[in-house]
Amino acid sequence: MLGTEMNAPAPKQAAVSRGLPADALGLGLRLPHYPYLFEHWPEFGYFEVISENFMGDAEPPARHLARIRERYSVVMHGVGLNLLSHEPLSDAYLDALCRLADKLDAPFVSDHLCWTGSHGYNHHDLLPVPYVPELIELAAERAHYVQQRLGRPFGLENLSSYVSFSESSMSEWEFYTRVVQEAGCHYMLDINNIYVSSQNHGFDAHSYLRAIDYARVLQVHLAGHSREPDGTIVDTHDRPVCDEVWQLYAAAWKLGGPFPTLLEWDSAIPAMPVALAELARASTVRG
């Protein structure tokens, strides 16, 4: 066990307006889905796009997304905000993010409680920091600013991580909840990431779930992961959700459902009906 456990969450506030049905089921939109999607237009809740895939000038991605937006709600999930860098947030990035959010009329936007680059480099990975009080203020100020710029709910996602730092003086969930509270933003709660990090660092995933204020949860992510030969679990999003993660999902639903639920599948992506069948398991699991 790392750091300190938080006690029970604060009493529920009025649930955030997510712009989606509270129990909606969504799928991460990926390129291999397009042929099936454009032929069948299956009925289901909503899509989530990786923001950066649609923030450039290229015309084909924008055209495809416009067709999809005509039929589905689309929420945005970023991987490049770089919230916890020692460097300031990029205004050019935020301008492009806001333009896309406005174009899609995205119900909400999310990114990660992490850093992705520094010293002029962009590492294109979601990188951890030590969990220390000094970084709470920095992260909260920036998350608040991003939400203001966007003019719509902004959610922070918890990471999958493979290292923990000796300088950390609090648990990940204490750090996470305090940033969200102080920023006045929201949780984009990734259940698979909680499981991955709990296994890699030896903490109790249920303690994590109990610390969350579910009234501020915009959405929950589910995904598959893989295990390295040395036992490290890596957040690969390349397979179905495992039983342990489904159990955590059911526990989260019991603690704070309903909330929109989204399946991410980013590698070894199956045919869309297979992904939708996996997503539909959520309804069964939560009862």
Add this chain to the structure above:
Amino acid sequence: MNRSATEAWLADLQRRFGELLRTPLDASSGTFRAQTSRYAPPLLAAVQDHARERLAVYNRQYWFRLLTVMQTSWPLTARLLGMFHFNLHAQEFLLRNAPAHYDLHTITLGFDRYLADYLHGDSIDRGPRDPALPKAILLEAASIDAAFARVFHAPPAPTFDPRNYTPSELAQRKLVSSPALARIEERWPLIELRFALRDDISELAAAVPSQLTAAQCWALFRNAQGVANVRLAPLQARLYALLEHSPLGEALAQLEGEASPAARATLPEQTRTWIALGVANAFWVGIAD
């Protein structure tokens, strides 16, 4: 810590972490492995439990993500080299041009120039199983991959409708090419190879096709699915090339002058067809002022 001290501490941590991420993978064993012995002691000391192994996950993840993007953006180049040798070159390129922008596509830009500038000799090693690859084929393949990417990533362009112009304007003013158009001349049948390899997930080096008896030209342009291509007849390719520099009237006159007597008989009808094809597929976005 106050804010500036916090940011300085964070900057130091992130500098060390970034250096670790960019530590090149070692391929001397025939597979790409993290060189954990090169990790800096201060960062190893800052990480709890299994520091080398866990940091190696990030180090590998950094490189595998970037190499995958490179393979996707340079598919023909990658398959002609074979994935292992392609990754060697891509890693070297990325060490010299580390990513700086949030758009992953930008990491791929300039790899064709890197190959042209840094590969020495007339042929490229592909390991003991495959014959060396002539450098000229590799550079042609890279230019084709670059053209596909350039067409795909071009911004939206206005639609050109000749009916909006008088015949005199069309004859006397130059057509403006679309940024989403590329004309390619190839000496090996590489565009067909690129399509043939599209659904082939092998990582082995592809067989090198025989050189064409004469160079052939293609136009790459955008359509509803992404990037489409059409093979061009020699005079058709020449017409499109002339139109890049000359008004339509001049281009047609010059083409007629260059055509053989036999070809000249059918040229008026053919040029109408070729221009109609160009208009239908948005080869041009308007006419110059």
